[in-house]
Amino acid sequence: MSIALAVPNLLGNEGQYLQECISTTFVSSVGPFVDRFAAQLSSESGAVDSAVLCSGTVALQMALEGLGIGAGDLVLCPTLSFIATANAIHHSGARPWFIDCAAQDWLIDLDSLEAEIEAKTELLAGGIRIHRATGLRLRAIMPVMIMGASLDFDRLMQIAGRYDLRVVVDAAAAIGARASGGRRLCETGVDAVCYSFNGNKTITCGGGGAVSSANESLIARIRHMTTTGRVGRDYDHDIAGYNFRMTNVQAAIGVAQMERLEQFLARKAALAQAYAGLAARFDQLSPFPTPAGGRSTHWFSGFWLSDPGLSDQEAAELSKGFRQHMVAAGIDLRLFWKPLHLQEAHRGAPAGRLDIAEALWQRIYPLPCSTHLTEEELEQVLAAAECFWRAPVKGK
Template sequence: MSADVVSFIRELYRTNDFVPLHAPTFNGNELKYVTETIESTFVSSVGKYVDDFERKIEAYTGSIKAIATVNGTAALHTALYMAGVKSGDYVITQALTFVATCNALHHMGAEPIFVDVAKVSLSLCPVALDNYLTDNAYSNDKGCFHKTNNRRIGAVVPMHTFGHPAELDEIVAVCAKWNISLVEDAAESLGSFYKGKHTGTIGDLGALSFNGNKIITTGGGGMVLCKDADLGKHTKHVTTTAKVPHPYEFFHDEPGFNYRLPNLNAALGCAQMESLPGFLQQKRLIAQQYQAFFANTEFDFVDEPDYAQSNYWLNAVICPDEETRDRLLKTTNEAGVMTRPIWKLMHRLPFLSNSLRGDLTNSEFIEAHLINLPSSPILDGIEV
C-alpha cells in the first residue's frame, strides 16, 4: 500500500520531483505589490499595505477588527494578553497542538492544562473540557479557579487542527458556564467556517498565522481578530509599542509589544488574499481525491466535521496501527514524497512534562496513528 500511496501522490501532483508537504504558491500580484513597496521605501511598519491587509482579513472573516502582527505566535500572545491572561494563570488547551500554542503561554508566565481532543475534529473536546472543570475547578463572579491551589484559569484555547473547526457552540457554552475567556488559536484555519462563521471570530479573540507553510503566506505574519471595535483599537495600540500619536514626541502610555507586521510582508499578504478563493477550491479538490483514493482501505481519511467547512490545510489519514504508520512514513519520505506524523503531545516535551492534564485517550491514539499528506494548493494541469 505504501508504494501505491507514493504513486498516487506523484500522479496527483504530476511530478517525479520532490513533493513538499505544503509549499507556498505565488501566481498573482505578489511580485508587483512587493516591488511597489520596495520602490516606495516604506518597507517597515508604515505603509498602505498593512492597513489594506487588515481590511481584507476583516472583510473575509467578518471580524470587527483585525490587527496584523509579525507572526502567529505574536498574534496569540497578544490575544491572550488582551483577554486578561496574567502571569501565574492556568490556560486550558489541547496537548495535540503545535508547540507555538504553548510557547505563547510560556512567554506570558502562564501554564497550560491539557485536556483531550474530539475525534470528530481533532480539536479541543467540549465534553473533556467540562469534565475536567467539574472534577478540578470552581467558579464565581471573579472567574474560574483550580481547586488544588486556587490559581485562576484565565482562558480556554482550542486550536483548529489542520483547519478543522472545533465544536465551538459547545465550547462557548462551557466557557460561559465556568466564567472563562475563550481565545481561538485559528493559526491553521484561514478559510474555515463553523456553521457559517469564520474561525477565530466566535471566541472573545482569535489568532491567525501566515507562516510560509499556511494556506496563504506573508513570509512570516499573524493577525489578531477582535469582536469589539474598542478592544480592536486598544489591541492595535498595544501591538505598536503603545505609542500615543504625536507629530514628533515619543510617549508610550502603557506596556506594549513591538509586534507590527512590516509593510513588505503585508504587500505579499494582499496579493495572496486575491488568490485565496482559488486556493480553497484547489485544496477541497485535493481532499476529495485523497478521500476517494483511501475509500475501502484500512486507512481513514480525516474529513471535515458535518457542522463545518474546512480549508483542508493539511490532509491526513488515520493508519490502522503504529507499525503501518511508520512503514508509510519511511517509504514515502525515502521516495521524495514528504509526509509527517502529527506533533508529539505537548506534555511529552521536557519543559511541559509537569503540566496538569486530564485523560488524553483520543490525543494519544491520534498521535500514534495519524499521518499528514502533501497538501500544496496548486496542482499542475488540474483545473478547478
Template structure:
C-alpha cells in the same frame, strides 16, 4: 534525489498580484511596517471574516502572545486548550504566567473534545483557547454557551482556517479575540505573518500597542508597559492582499484536492482518512491528514521514512502538550494522560497538501502509499 521527482509537503501558489504589489513596495520605498498595505490587509481580512478590527503582526505565534496579554491573563489564571495542537498555544499561556489546562481530542475530527471542557473548569479558569485543527472547525455553539455560562473569555485560534466557516459564519469571527497565521503552508501566506481579530475597540488598541513596544501615543520612546516588536512589514502585507484576492479560488482548490486524495487513497488498508464533513462544516483540507490503524505494524515515523525513500514529503502530527519535555521540566501535566492525542501523535502524519500540488503529484503520492501499505 532528483528535485523533479520529489513531491514536497507544501508549495505555495503565487500567481496573482503578489509580484505587482511587492514591486510597488520597492518602487515607493514602503518596505517597513509603516506602509499602506498594512492597513489595507487588516481591513480587507477583517471584512472577509466579519470582524471590526484586524491587527497585523509578525507571525501567528506572537498573535497568541499578544492576545493572551491583551485579555489580562496572567499569574494565578488557568486557560483550557486542546492537548493536540502546536506548542505556540500553550507557550503563550505559560509565558503570561498562567497555567495551561488541556483536554483530549476527538478521534475522528482531531479537534478538542468539547464534551470534556466543562469538567476542567475551576474558579481559576480565565479563558478557553479554541484551536481549529487541520480542516474542520471545533463545534463552537456549545463552546460559546459554556464560556458564557462560566464568564470565560474565548481565544479562537483560526490559524489553519482561512476561508472556512462554522454553520455558515466565518471561522475567526467567534469569541472575544481570534488569531490567524500566514506561514507558507496556509491558504493565505505572507511568508511569515499573523493577524489578531476582535470586535472590541479597546482590545484592538491594546494589541496595536503591544505589537509596537507600547510606545506612549503622546511621547515616543516613553513606555508605561512592556510590549514587543511584533510588527508586520508592508511587503508581507502586500503579499497578503494579493493572496486574499484569491482566497475563494484557493478554497476550491483545497476541497478538490481533498476529494481527489480521498478517491485515490480509498481502499488502502489500515489508514484513517480525514472526515469530509460534519453537521456544521465541510472539510477545507488545510492539510490532508492520515492516521494509521492499530493493525499497521509500524508507526507514523516509519511510514514517513518509507515514503521519503519513494520521493514523498510528509510531516508528522503535533506532539501533545502534556508530553512536551519543556513543560514536563516545569512541573506541568504531571501524571496526566490523554490517550487520543497520544495515539494520533504517534500514528498520524500528513501527505503533500500545498496549493500548487498537481494531479500528477497526487497520483504519485497515492502510488507510493499503495507500495508502503499493501
C-alpha cells in the same frame, strides 16, 4: 524530483506589490498594504478590526494579554496541537491546562473539558474559579481549529458562558473557515480569532500573524501593546510595550494571497477528496475527519491509520515504514505534531486523561497539499501510497 508537504503559491500579484513597496520605500511597519491586509482579514473574519503582527504565536499571546490574562491564570487548550499554542500561553505568563482531543474529529473534546472543570475547579467568593491542585485561576479556553476544521462554536460558547471564560481561537490554519450556518469566525461570539501566515499556510506572508475580533477596543489595545506603547507622534510611551508589528512588505504578499483565497480553498478541498478516495480503498485507513458543521479549510489533508486491531507499537512501526517508503519515493512525509503534554517544555502542566491524542498522533499522515500541486504530482503521491498499502501483511 521531491514533492514537498506544503510550499507557498506565489503566482498572483505578489511580485507586483513587492515592487510597489520598494519603489515607494514603504518596507517597514508602516504602509498602505498593512492597512489593506488588516481590512481583508476583518472582512473575511466578520471582525470589526484586525491587528496584523509578526507571527501567529505572537497573535495568540497578544490576544491573551489584551484580555488581561497572564500570571496566575490557567488557559484550557487541546494537547493535539503545534507547540505554538502552549508557548503563547506560557509567554503571556499564564499556564496551559491540556485537554484530550475527541476521537471523531480530533478537535478539543468539549465533554472532557467540561468534566475536567467540574471535577477539578471550585468557584470562590467574588466569582473567581480556581484549579484546586495549583490554586491558579481558570480564565480562558484556547480551542485549535486543527487542519482548519470548524469547531462546534455554539457548544463552546455555552461552556465559556457557564464558567465565565474568555475564548481565544487558535485559527492558525483556518483562514476562510466558517462556523455552522455560514457564520464567519468572529460572528460566533468568541473574543478573538488568531491566524498564522507562515510559509506553509494556505495564505502566507512569508511569516506573520493576526488577531481579528468583534471587540474594537481589544484590537486597539493590542495595537498599542505591539507598537511599543507609543502615545502620539513624539517618543512618549505609557507602557513597556512590544515591537511585534507586521511589515508592509509582508502585508503586500498577504494582500496578493487574499485575492486568491477562494481559489486556494477549492484546491485544498479537491486534494482532501483525492486522499479520502485512496483511504476508502483500504480497511486500515481513514481520511482526516471533517466536522459536519461549517466549512473547513483542509489546510493539511491525507489519511490516518485507523485499524483498531493494531497495538500502539505495531502502529508506530507501520507508520515509520510508510514514512520511509514515501521519502524514498521522493515525497515529503513527516511525523505529525507530538502532543503538548509530552513536550519537555511543558512537562508538569495540568492535564486530564489524554489517551486519544497519545494513541493517535503517530498514525496521522499529512500528504503534499500545496495549492499549486499539479495533477501529475498528485498522481505520483497517490501511486506511491497505494504501492505501500497494497503490499501484503501490513502490521499483522
